[in-house]
Amino acid sequence: MEFIVASSVGALTAAGIYLILRLRAFSTILGLALLSYAVNVFLFASGRLAIDLPPILSPYGEASYTDPLPQALVLTAIVISFGMTAVLVMVALGAYLESDDDRIDLPDAAEDEESAGGAAQ
């Protein structure tokens, strides 16, 4: 169980980091989505892994329970990352439509001026 959770968090994070280091907006968005999945699973694990246990203290004796707080944190994180991804897609779409180019890096200012100067000459 621990191995599956840990390796899936690791794989998702690695894939996410690889993708956000790309220069294109689309793969960067996918990378951020993968990273947010990774962090959600990771947050779940931060309350210790427990299977088939209720998230509340039982009044009937010594029944063990799973920590409810990480579940609340994960819910908050899911909602926020969902909203953020939506905003990101809209901004990326806007940038693509404005510049006909989905590269994520800004054009070099010096190059810009050079090409403008060349055009003027």
Next chain:
Amino acid sequence: MNHWIIAPVILPALLAPVIGFVMRHDMPLARTASIAGTIVLVVLAIGLFVTAAGEPQVYHLGDWPAPFGIVLVLDRLSALMVLVTTVLALLVLIHAVATGWDARGRHFHALFQFQLMGIVGAFLTGDIFNLFVFFEILLIASYGLMVHSGGRERMRAGLQYVVINLAGSTLFLFALGVLYSATGTLNMADLALRLQAIPVDEAALIRVAAMLLMVVFALKAALFPVQFWLPGTYANAPAPVAALFAIMTKVGAYAILRIHTLVFGPGIAATDGMAETWLFPAAIVTIAVGAIGVLGARHLMPLIAFSVLGSMGTLMVAISDFSPAATTAALYYLVHSTFVAAALFLLADLVIARREVDDLGARPATLQNGLFASLFFAAAVGMAGMPPLSGFIGKLMVLDALRAPGTIAWAWSAVLIGSLVTIVGFARAGSTLFWKSTAILPAASGEPDAQAEPTGTGRPAGVAELAPVMTAIALLALLTAFAGPLVGYLDGTTAQIFDRDGYVTSVLGTEGET
């Protein structure tokens, strides 16, 4: 329980949707509501500032007891930050309305109020996950403000800004997960209490969390390895938004100061000395990057953006010392650098609107050239840290506090050389913008008296457009004139920052002492 503590969060939170949904087709009404709301916020902030003079006050959300529910904590530091934020917001808002920036896109006022809610909430909260939530609120509003009114360069810079901050948010969540799994709490006071009990050899996870959090906050504060987003963002953002963003970097600085004094502070064995070790060199390099950027900038907005970067470096050098004297200096410099950056961005907006381009080349003089020149001179004096404005006193206090043998050589040479280079950069920019321009005849000049006839678009700047810039510069003068009483007050603030037990006892009540 003082219910006014939550008022500066609630007010913009309620006002923003009303402006967004009800007043979206009625610009005068939205402007009135937004300005009125911000004025009320300033009044609330002054009230909180006055009441915060004593012990830290705690607001239990939903009346849940402290380690279990979320708390807001009003102490002298947070009250000061809220006051600075609201005053800055009012100046920026008046500028945006007077110059018509708010009408160039949609939902400016709603986003502006959400932004204020996020910033004020981040300063007030006493729960580290709640800090994350308020960070996200202020970020998502800032994404909207950053791309306000659109344009090719702005959209692309905005995309970069969103991506870098989303990556930062993910890192923040990882840090919180590590911290929670190691301590089982996210309340700052409770964390401070529990970390004291953790022995050094079991503290590997705590150290990981502390470093991750520091990277996240350094990203917000634009410190060296993660500073690269700031020049592109500030230079391409609408000028009033860039002026408001002057407080956003301070949110990162505030978070480092708060978390690394209270939670991972001095005396905690697990993380002792870690923040100093990493922050100090990063801040020194940040000063260098800012100064070189100011010297190399060929446009006005990037020039100011790099000078903001340099001032963040100076601020973080002072914070990274984590001593009372340096912290007082840092707080004074923080207030100063917020208003001077805002003054420069707002002034740049007025100048660029009349020159039509923002490159630092010679162009014919604009209307009111002398007025803009003197305002730019005053603001540049403040930013570079020359007497008589408050930048000088701020840097002097920072230098005076950093006298330890290991730091003095690096800190003094970085701050002093950085200031010198900044002076050169601003002097060159100002003389090109305002002096060389008077030597150029206007393009269409045939008759000799055309030199007296300025070109450039438009009308002279009115009172409402000039008032925010002048007020910001006047605030710098007031900071200088009343430096004595202010530093006396900030000494009390610093004492409260380093009084960890007082904070913990206030938040956790009597249980904190047992």
